[in-house]
Amino acid sequence: MLKECVIVQFDHDLQSIQEMRDAVKRAKEAQLKYLSFSQEQVDEIVKRVAEAAYAKSLELAQMAVEETGMGVVEHKKMKNEVGSMAVYESIKDEKTVGVIREDRVNKVTEVAYPYGVVAGIIPTTNPTSTAIFKTLISLKTRNAIVVSPHPRAVKCTVEALKICQEAAVKAGAPDGLIGWISKPSMAATNELMKHRDVNVILATGGGALVRAAYSSGKPAYGVGPGNVPCYIEKTANVSKSVSMIVDSKSFDNGTICATEQALVVDRNIKEMVIREFKNNGAYFLNADEKALLEKVITLSPGHLNPAIVGQSAVKIAEMAGVAVPQDTRVLIAEETRVGKDVPFSIEKLSPVFPLYTAESYEEAKEVCLKLLNLGGRGHSLSLHTNDDAVAKEFALEMPVSRLMVNTLSSIGAVGATTGLTPSLTLGCGSFGGNITGDNVTARHLINIKRMAYGIKDVSVPKPSIPSMMNKKAEQETLNVENIVDQVLKQAGSNAEVDPKVIAEMVNQVIQKISN
Numbered sequence: 001m002l003k004e005c006v007i008v009q010f011d012h013d014l015q016s017i018q019e020m021r022d023a024v025k026r027a028k029e030a031q032l033k034y035l036s037f038s039q040e041q042v043d044e045i046v047k048r049v050a051e052a053a054y055a056k057s058l059e060l061a062q063m064a065v066e067e068t069g070m071g072v073v074e075h076k077k078m079k080n081e082v083g084s085m086a087v088y089e090s091i092k093d094e095k096t097v098g099v100i101r102e103d104r105v106n107k108v109t110e111v112a113y114p115y116g117v118v119a120g121i122i123p124t125t126n127p128t129s130t131a132i133f134k135t136l137i138s139l140k141t142r143n144a145i146v147v148s149p150h151p152r153a154v155k156c157t158v159e160a161l162k163i164c165q166e167a168a169v170k171a172g173a174p175d176g177l178i179g180w181i182s183k184p185s186m187a188a189t190n191e192l193m194k195h196r197d198v199n200v201i202l203a204t205g206g207g208a209l210v211r212a213a214y215s216s217g218k219p220a221y222g223v224g225p226g227n228v229p230c231y232i233e234k235t236a237n238v239s240k241s242v243s244m245i246v247d248s249k250s251f252d253n254g255t256i257c258a259t260e261q262a263l264v265v266d267r268n269i270k271e272m273v274i275r276e277f278k279n280n281g282a283y284f285l286n287a288d289e290k291a292l293l294e295k296v297i298t299l300s301p302g303h304l305n306p307a308i309v310g311q312s313a314v315k316i317a318e319m320a321g322v323a324v325p326q327d328t329r330v331l332i333a334e335e336t337r338v339g340k341d342v343p344f345s346i347e348k349l350s351p352v353f354p355l356y357t358a359e360s361y362e363e364a365k366e367v368c369l370k371l372l373n374l375g376g377r378g379h380s381l382s383l384h385t386n387d388d389a390v391a392k393e394f395a396l397e398m399p400v401s402r403l404m405v406n407t408l409s410s411i412g413a414v415g416a417t418t419g420l421t422p423s424l425t426l427g428c429g430s431f432g433g434n435i436t437g438d439n440v441t442a443r444h445l446i447n448i449k450r451m452a453y454g455i456k457d458v459s460v461p462k463p464s465i466p467s468m469m470n471k472k473a474e475q476e477t478l479n480v481e482n483i484v485d486q487v488l489k490q491a492g493s494n495a496e497v498d499p500k501v502i503a504e505m506v507n508q509v510i511q512k513i514s515n
Contacts, residue, residue: 016188019181021195023146026176027117028197031144033174035114039097045171046140050088052167053132053160057081060128060163063156068124070310075252076129079424082414083129086422087136090415091442096141100448107453112446114142116199119192121213123205125255125310125349126424127153128160133424134202135164135178141445146179146198148189150205158182193218200445204425214433221440223425224432226257227347227376228409229368231394232273233361233385234266241384241406242276248382248408250281250329254350255310258380258402258413258426261347263332263355264367270357281329282353283313285322290333292320294343297352302340304348313351338370347375361390365397372399378432382409401429401437415439 037045053060061076095101101110120134131147138145149157158180165178181188189209193201193216201220203213210222232241249260265273274284285293296319299305308316313331317324324331335354338345344354358364368381381400385391391405402420404412415422421439429437436444 012183013185013187016181016183016185017191019183020188020192023179024117024195024197027144027146027179030174030176031116034142034177041172042097042142045168045173046136048171049139049164049167050084050136052163053084054081056163060156060160063159064128067156068153071252071255079126079129082416082422083133083424087133090422091140094442096442096446107455109451111449115445117197118143118145119198119201120145120147121203121205121209122147122149122157124150124153127157130204130424131157131160137442137445140442143445144177148181148184148192151184154184202425221444222434224378224428225347225375226379227371227374228258228261228380228382229264229371230260230382231264231364231368233390234269235386236384238269238272239276242273243280244408246280246329248410250351251410253310253312256410259410260382262371263353264358264364267357267359277332281327282332283324283328285331285333289322292322296320297343297348304346309349311350316350338374345374378428380409380413399431401427
């Protein structure tokens with residue numbers, strides 16, 4: 001039986017790898033044809049693809065929830081809408097073909113050119129929206145894309161890509177420009193990232209996958225974990241802030257990596273905050289219930305139990321054997337410690353919160369920093385305050401790439417409620433070991449060459465005094481050697497040498513050479 005399982009897995013890996021190779025081959029051929037397309041042709045294709053994906057937002061959301069067992073249909077529909085039309089609106093006017101910028105004063109012309117073939121790695125938490133988003137920014141920049149779906153989200157991811165592919169071809173794009181692996185495997189994904197004809201990687205997924213992308217030898221945009229602290233500062237509008245936090249935390253059952261993960265509250269507003277959370281459907285766990293839930297959050301220290309990801313608060317409570325009201329939206333437990341051995345303090349990707357009480361502003365900053373250092377450096381932080389000085393200080397001091405103030409962190413970070421660039425791939429910058437801290441978009445998938453005319457006259461100096469002095473020194477050395485040689489010859493090898501005589505001889509020789 002074991003032998004049969006090994007053979008089946010071996011066959012699956014081989015089929016997966018071959019499918020990937022065929023997809024990359026077709027993508028490369030299609031991309032070479034796509035290079036000749038004008039900006040107008042490219043823009044029309046991107047528009048048609050975005051519209052087609054947007055029209056199927058609900059259908060794709062239903063497929064994703066059914067296949068993965070994660071999230072909320074209505075919320076995944078919103079994410080598909082952001083990944084399609086919101087992304088399109090943010091990139092539609094960008095120049096990505098040929099001459100994209102001319103500086104007539106400095107006589108510098110910038111010309112865009114694509115990477116070639118993009119490898120797109122898709123997570124199980126946001127499968128359809130991420131696939132649409134990565135396809136749009138690839139097509140906008142005249143790249144082809146080959147996607148490796150998550151094994152638990154293959155059907156919905158491939159369906160999203162088929163919708164994009166069909167719309168692109170109808171709009172005139174070369175067939176094969178959008179490719180995918182319908183039988184994904186880790187072996188095929190790893191080989192895709194290392195394939196000689198893949199030119200750049202967009203990796204959205206777990207830490208191991210992102211590290212594999214960075215070690216592939218290819219340029220790669222990877223993202224880190226988002227253990228997002230949420231600080232409710234004493235000047236915040238508590239009622240409004242708590243309402244937004246619960247909406248954000250329960251959005252798609254917490255599957256967006258920028259979702260708030262831990263609450264940090266000033267002592268003097270704590271009771272008011274707790275009351276508002278209860279009014280918004282939060283359930284506060286007692287000590288015994290907290291202990292039961294801890295066993296469900298992690299199966300071993302620091303390792304999140306994947307079974308709770310994207311599940312509702314009620315279902316997670318049931319898994320722990322805790323009875324909660326059926327309208328419970330989030331679960332909250334008071335916490336004082338931060339660490340891998342503290343289940344509530346890690347990134348949970350589900351509607352579960354620890355609540356930390358800060359005795360001072362400095363302590364609040366310290367707790368936020370500890371949470372980020374545990375697993376969210378470089379990603380995001382959520383802040384609720386009416387003190388602009390506090391917001392600015394956090395922006396200056398916290399090691400994050402985006403700071404959402406007085407809004408829903410989950411969808412605010414991806415650009416739905418803020419002015420940030422709409423994106424489903426959020427860079428963590430040098431804080432998180434990423435190449436960028438941006439919300440990744442089309443401009444990250446083009447290279448730019450520059451043509452520069454000479455505009456400054458310079459005078460290149462000719463070799464002068466230093467060189468002449470060196471030459472003179474060499475000549476003087478040679479002259480001294482000649483002098484010594486002549487003196488020795490005159491003195492004779494066996495004769496007794498009188499210093500006065502030698503001095504006289506040297507003077508005579510020098511006078512002869514000088515003359």
